[in-house]
Amino acid sequence: MEIRIRLKERRIGILEHITLILIGILIATIIFAITTKYLGEWGVYLGLLANAGIVFCGYYYLEKGSRLRVITWSILGTLIFSIIVYFFALEYITSTLGDL
Numbered sequence: 001m002e003i004r005i006r007l008k009e010r011r012i013g014i015l016e017h018i019t020l021i022l023i024g025i026l027i028a029t030i031i032f033a034i035t036t037k038y039l040g041e042w043g044v045y046l047g048l049l050a051n052a053g054i055v056f057c058g059y060y061y062l063e064k065g066s067r068l069r070v071i072t073w074s075i076l077g078t079l080i081f082s083i084i085v086y087f088f089a090l091e092y093i094t095s096t097l098g099d100l
Helices: 014-039 041-061 067-098
Strands: none
Touching: 014 041, 014 067, 041 067
């Protein structure tokens, strides 16, 4: 006779969810900060590429609903937000310098 114990998978609570999102934002900004510090403008592009690689691998290799998948979602959100802010900042600087 064999006895199997099946544990219910615990759902992620709201406080843990917020913490995981903040950890993902922290990871993405650390990658941007390190690459920008040492490589300048090319560091922004390399940081985007590194974060995109992390997000791709996270979605490809992690199972749905895991805690690391939540971190991957927050890295993706930070990546999209930083791209939008970067291009709006470039447009603003171009329009400001064009008026001089």
